[in-house]
Amino acid sequence: MINILLSGCNGNMGQVITRLSEDFSGLKIAAGSDINNKIKNSYPVFTSLNECDIKVDVIIDFSNPKAFNGLVEYAQERRIPLVMCTTGLSAEQISMLKNDVSKRIPVFFSANMSIGINLLIDLVKKAAKILEGQFDIEIIEKHHNLKIDAPSGTALAIADAINDTLNEKCEYTYDRHSKRKKRGKQEIGIHAVRGGTIVGDHSVIFAGKDEIIEINHTATSKEIFAVGALKASLFLANKKPGLYSMDDLIAESN
Structure with missing residues (x-):
């Protein structure tokens, strides 16, 4: 049995994970951590990790970037594998996860915990390679009106995956209203929409001469991210220190 400490257990995603964990064999939520301790759970909740x-x-971890330092310190001191699901991490925090923390403990980190999104990334990488130099690339992401970070970490991960595939690297353009000039050839446009209760929608547009190719993924429920996190915890338990992603989980499942 894999015992899980759920950081951010009383947030929206934490409660979804708590509910869905009951349907997973081989794991259980043994403890939670959250600054909000007003929700009753079947496991003890601590307002401080320590x-x-x-x-x-x-x-x-489905908490807040502000809790990052304390969380990784706690995990490293106790040699506990970490599934990092919190969005909006800074470039410095991501670099720390990849280049420092993962050398001491197993770290599972993906910009998006959905298997479908990771399939989309694989597809757009292949498309970008084939269409390079002939098609303009634009990424549109849509989320609910409570999401703080923009563009989404997933949109940036898609852009990075495309850029890593291309022979000639592109610059990211986030805002065109201040630019009075035509679109450059070596650009990837990234656009954020915030409204209503949109769970998550990501579209990648390849616009060429007289034809458009669009690849998109729509999340209709937060459950897909919770399922991904729980599968990642089963995958990560007993792994050696290192950086793991959804690609590794999918490969081990095949």
């Missing part, structure tokens, strides 16, 4: 004295095998 108060948690329950032995766990994996930490799933």
